[in-house]
């Protein structure tokens with residue numbers, strides 16, 4: 001019999017074997033991690049030393065940089081709450097990129113094998129790629145003079161397999177949402193708005209991303225609002241939101257009772273981990289607070305320029321589906337052909353205007369459908385060619401060709417883009433409008 005066998009157990013009122021531990025260490029995430037962040041901000045060595053000394057004086061516990069089971073109020077949850085308020089939508093889910101937002105929305109909307117999603121010929125490739133990762137088939141529609149999806153071509157591309165339409169509000173402008181929603185209602189289709197490039201924009205008084213069934217946003221560094229790698233999914237339906245939550249966190253931390261059995265059919269399925277970290281949540285919370293003013297500045301600057309422009313024969317202005325609602329960080333117009341667009345761009349650049357045109361360059365650009373070789377060549381991550389070869393998809397895969405949307409190609413080759421700066425003063429706007437009038441007036445007759 002061992003000595004201990006005679007000692008009474010602590011559970012029966014005996015003495016505790018271990019009353020405290022001598023060993024302890026610093027917080028898991030401490031000053032060093034904070035200083036790495038300070039370094040990212042680009043502070044001088046002197047400032048960093050002051051920060052190090054200041055924060056080294058405080059006693060603190062390790063922050064938890066994940067959203068769930070966090071003893072402190074979550075920054076990610078605060079970001080979602082702010083977006084619910086700013087966008088006037090009941091459900092907002094923060095995710096770790098615009099791409100994962102799209103994947104989440106498609107999957108939550110029930111896009112899968114045997115389904116088709118109609119996408120525009122002009123959008124960043126992620127809008128299309130995530131249809132394929134959801135094992136469904138993208139069907140490409142032309143864009144019109146708004147450079148957003150052409151409603152007439154949507155109608156032409158609908159089949160019995162169409163599950164959703166994905167209008168994209170590109171370069172700060174808005175798709176023709178009345179037309180898109182009308183078609184969707186008529187054919188009972190889901191609408192998934194890709195709002196990655198138009199955060200804060202509106203269509204007839206409604207925030208872009210809140211009109212369809214889902215709104216997907218990228219709030220990455222490359223976008224007008226966003227600080228790193230992050231995205232948002234917005235929706236109005238509780239069950240769709242639940243499915244979106246499941247897709248974004250298959251580990252189910254989002255569930256009040258994490259490992260409980262399914263509450264409603266379709267709630268649980270194998271998803272991903274697209275959760276947004278608290279670091280990104282904090283940065284994007286601050287970014288989103290700045291968004292309304294930022295959008296107002298852009299809108300005002302563009303409207304100031306546009307209000308001073310003269311009309312010129314042969315120049316087609318971009319069709320703007322809601323001039324009061326668009327964000328307005330690009331002013332676009334179409335000269336009659338690519339050679340003339342290049343001539344106009346060179347002349348405007350010489351005047352000091354920030355301007356670009358794709359022209360007939362062969363340079364690859366994954367915003368344009370003809371470069372989506374993933375589709376053209378039906379590329380697959382798996383050796384069996386899934387999802388193209390799946391029996392529910394294979395008979396219906398479109399004949400993808402780089403010349404299948406000639407109207408879009410023509411418009412994109414001719415489009416002249418003037419970049420608008422949100423910080424331009426009235427005088428800057430007048431100077432830019434003057435330069436545009438001067439150049440167009442030199443080449444084309446003024447018509448109004």
Ligand SMILES: Cc1ncc(COP(=O)(O)O)c(C=O)c1O
Pocket residue numbers: 097098099100123124126127168194196197217218219220222229230231
């Ligand atoms: C229209 C559009 N959709 C989706 C995305 C994907 O967003 P992210 O880069 O955050 O994954 C982008 C980003 O460039 C985009 O421009």
